Amino acid sequence: xxxxxxxxxxxxxxxxxxxxxxxxxxxxxEELLVVKRVIHTTADFEYKNLIEISPDxxxxxxxxLKNGAMIYTDTNMALSGVNKRGLNQxxxxxxxxxxxxxxxxxxxxxxxxxxxxxxxxxCNDNVDIFVFGxxxxxxxxxxxxIKEGKAxxxxxxxxxxxxxxxxxxxxxxxxxNIPYITVNGRKGGSGVAAAIVNALIYMVxxx
Amino acid sequence: xxxxxxxxxxxxxxxxxxxxxxxxxxxxxEELLVVKRVIHTTADFEYKNLIEISPDxxxxxxxxLKNGAMIYTDTNMALSGVNKRGLNQxxxxxxxxxxxxxxxxxxxxxxxxxxxxxxxxxCNDNVDIFVFGxxxxxxxxxxxxIKEGKAxxxxxxxxxxxxxxxxxxxxxxxxxNIPYITVNGRKGGSGVAAAIVNALIYMVxxx
Numbered sequence: 001x002x003x004x005x006x007x008x009x010x011x012x013x014x015x016x017x018x019x020x021x022x023x024x025x026x027x028x029x030e031e032l033l034v035v036k037r038v039i040h041t042t043a044d045f046e047y048k049n050l051i052e053i054s055p056d057x058x059x060x061x062x063x064x065l066k067n068g069a070m071i072y073t074d075t076n077m078a079l080s081g082v083n084k085r086g087l088n089q090x091x092x093x094x095x096x097x098x099x100x101x102x103x104x105x106x107x108x109x110x111x112x113x114x115x116x117x118x119x120x121x122x123c124n125d126n127v128d129i130f131v132f133g134x135x136x137x138x139x140x141x142x143x144x145x146i147k148e149g150k151a152x153x154x155x156x157x158x159x160x161x162x163x164x165x166x167x168x169x170x171x172x173x174x175x176x177n178i179p180y181i182t183v184n185g186r187k188g189g190s191g192v193a194a195a196i197v198n199a200l201i202y203m204v205x206x207x
Numbered sequence: 208x209x210x211x212x213x214x215x216x217x218x219x220x221x222x223x224x225x226x227x228x229x230x231x232x233x234x235x236x237e238e239l240l241v242v243k244r245v246i247h248t249t250a251d252f253e254y255k256n257l258i259e260i261s262p263d264x265x266x267x268x269x270x271x272l273k274n275g276a277m278i279y280t281d282t283n284m285a286l287s288g289v290n291k292r293g294l295n296q297x298x299x300x301x302x303x304x305x306x307x308x309x310x311x312x313x314x315x316x317x318x319x320x321x322x323x324x325x326x327x328x329x330c331n332d333n334v335d336i337f338v339f340g341x342x343x344x345x346x347x348x349x350x351x352x353i354k355e356g357k358a359x360x361x362x363x364x365x366x367x368x369x370x371x372x373x374x375x376x377x378x379x380x381x382x383x384n385i386p387y388i389t390v391n392g393r394k395g396g397s398g399v400a401a402a403i404v405n406a407l408i409y410m411v412x413x414x
Contacts, residue, residue, distance in 0.1 A: 014370040
């Protein structure tokens with residue numbers, strides 16, 4: 001059977017196809033790298049109309065990532081999808097607390113989600129970038145913690161997916177006065193979250 | 208801020224909403240659990256029209272999973288998304304070889320993808336269920352290995368995503384005479400793959 005077997009050729013050709021089919025848009029060149037990588041991960045062009053990138057998000061992301069960023073993510077799946085070789089190149093670190101025993105216990109006792117208990121714990125760790133691909137409750141909780149002065153991240157990647165609270169959790173991101181990348185509406189997910197993080201990592205590393 | 212904080216309530220309500228909005232379909236009740244879980248993971252109702260489940264796939268999956276299935280997946284991201292508690296309940300195992308040093312070396316020497324080299328290695332391990340959410344080349348290679356008599360899985364979950372080879376890799380799945388679940392066209396992904404595996408696991412376990 002004949003099929004392309006060289007990984008970098010496959011990715012290059014994929015991005016060409018996405019560019020050809022994308023149509024009109026108002027993204028900057030760097031923002032476009034984020035959008036294209038999300039479409040590459042989902043094969044879903046609707047993301048072109050759903051992704052919202054705050055004006056300072058890319059610049060901030062590059063600065064933060066160049067200086068050994070601490071990244072928190074709400075799922076081990078998103079964590080698993082982030083390019084560790086790239087992240088290691090810039091001395092970055094990515095953590096997820098959702099499966100810790102202490103987080104399970106805390107969540108059960110207080111009848112909250114593990115994602116919420118995990119994000120509370122993460123606020124003790126000087127997280128630079130919060131990445132939410134799954135849990136609206138984690139994003140809701142982070143917003144509360146920011147308003148209470150208990151968290152002060154430099155960037156938020158807010159792309160929870162789903163039908164209960166996901167869309168609402170992503171509303172009014174600009175009110176926080178923190179740079180953000182979000183996906184409006186129900187769509188998003190751990191794969192989308194990892195794709196956005198990787199697009200940003202690739203801006204500051206060699207591949 | 209008021210938002211639902213009980214995880215099982217969130218999932219239950221999500222599935223209700225999906226059911227309300229899904230419209231007409233011809234899936235069986237059990238097939239529908241797979242379709243709904245994919246939509247739950249992607250918030251993308253187009254999957255209703257893209258998912259193809261061979262007539263014997265659900266029955267086979269349940270039999271295989273009840274008896275300690277060996278599952279191979281093409282990405283650590285899909286592996287990470289599979290519910291380990293459920294899988295442990297039925298003595299199942301899930302593996303991914305794409306990051307092994309020997310696989311890197313083999314792929315580099317032969318100028319093939321790591322996914323291909325990894326799937327070749329997996330064929331020595333009596334894999335019951337192959338799960339592909341990312342790599343068309345892995346699925347192409349598995350099809351070749353099956354035709355050469357070097358692999359004989361009981362079920363294939365074939366949902367690579369992308370623009371180069373993904374759609375083609377999923378064509379003519381029925382020719383293999385092996386039960387399968389696939390997503391026609393470009394869509395799919397590691398999250399979709401994990402969602403399908405989890406839907407099947409939940410059919411044979413307590414949650």
